[in-house]
Amino acid sequence: MASQPPTVLFHYPGSPFAARVLYYLALRGIPYDECIQPNILPRPDLARLGIRYRRIPLLAIGRDVYLDTPLILNRLERFDPSSTTKPPFKSTATPSQHTLTTLLASYTLDTPLFKNVVCVLLPSTPLIHDEAFLKDRAEMLGGPPGFNFAEHFVLPARNDAIVEVKKTLEFLEFTLLADGRQWVAETQDPSLADIELVWPLHWLFSIPGAVPKEHITAEKFPKVYSWVERFEKAVGEARKGLRRPQTVSGEKVAAWLGKAGVEDQDEARVEQNDPVVKAQGLYQGQEVLLWPADTGANHKTKGKLVGFTSREITLDTTEGEVSVRVHAPRHGFRVAAVPVKAHLS
Known part of the structure; x- marks a missing residue:
């Protein structure tokens, strides 16, 4: 039987977006390794x-590297690496649950x-005084010269943010969870719906x-807190007996991926x-730049276009x-x- 491609998660401890993926991997029992990154730039492992x-x-799954958590979770929903892995959530979801x-x-x-x-939580952490972190996040947001992430973004918005987060909790307490359901999609066990909703609240x-x-x-x-605690316990139980991820250096990951093949050709067309x-x-084959349209837009990845769908x-x-890829x-x-550089004759 052919060996499974390496599955490597690039993340740093405490990242709420990485937590979404970690929840998923645990609940489905998908084995993976991890390449731990700093929480600010530079990240030479990715460079x-x-x-x-x-x-x-x-x-990374083989030589395919996926950006952005929605796409990562979508790819994992199409991923079934072994007979010991639980099936994708979508395989048992009803149309209304989906x-x-x-x-x-x-x-x-x-x-x-x-x-x-x-804006609610950051002032209670040491990061609110970490100049390197604040400078990094200001650059990520594309702030003007002199923009301070804490003074100009977080602290002025905190009181309004408390009100808005409280409104979210009221919606969950008195609407979505009001009937006493254990899981948001009324499933027997936590589902992808729980993963999609719980991560910012669990972080907070x-x-x-x-x-x-x-x-x-x-x-x-009480219903919101009980649900978050129930989810945390379910993830902890799911991790018991699973292989602990190996922490791998960037050099080793690069060597792995250099030998791996491309596994995902589903969108390889323009x-x-x-x-x-x-x-x-x-x-197809054109040299292009790729970047996110919102935060981090100054950091563009160059490559040859394979697919645009x-x-x-x-x-x-x-x-x-x-x-x-x-x-x-x-x-x-x-x-x-x-841009194609002009050649002077």
Whole structure:
């Protein structure tokens, strides 16, 4: 039987976005290894692969590297590496459960919820005084000269953020969880719907002193707190008996991926009728730049275009010691051709 491709998660401890993927891997029992990254730039392990994208996490399955947690989870839903792995969540989800999962993912990712949680919890952590961290996050947001992440972004918004987070908890307590359900999609065990909703709240509740007790307590929101605790316990139970991930150096990961093959060819085409393809004249094999449209837009990954569809943008990196195939979601990412340098005769 052919050996399984290496599965490596690039992340740093405490990343709430990485936690989404870690929950998923645990609940499905998918074995993986990890390449721990600093929580600020630079990240030479990724530069070695020709990746300038600055957000965490990234997931490598063989030579395919996936950016952005929605795409990572989507790929894992198509991934069944061994007979010991639990089946993808979608295989047992009803249409209504799938719809709820999609809506909850949008609720946590496409609304100000995450920003509000950041503004509530960050002042209670040492990071609020960490100049290197504050400078890094200011650069990620693309702030003007003199922009201070704490003074100009977090602290002025904290009181309003508390109100907005409290509204989210009220919605969950008195609407979604009001009927006493154990899991948000009324499943027997935690599902992808729980993963999509729980991560910012688990992050908030797990940091000592982060929750403003005069506004948010387990007594005021017992169903929400019980659900988060239940989820944490379920993930802990799922991890028992699983192989502990090996912590791997960036050099070793690069060596692994350099020998690995491309596993995912599903989106390896350029859709010629796409309006962006038509407007920019994009074609397969063209040298392009790829970047996220919101935060971290200054960090563009260069490569040869492999695929451009309604779901994914795919390219082979060209600036690292090892070339990998990068997959980014179409939603929230941009591509532009690398300008061709004029040759003077």
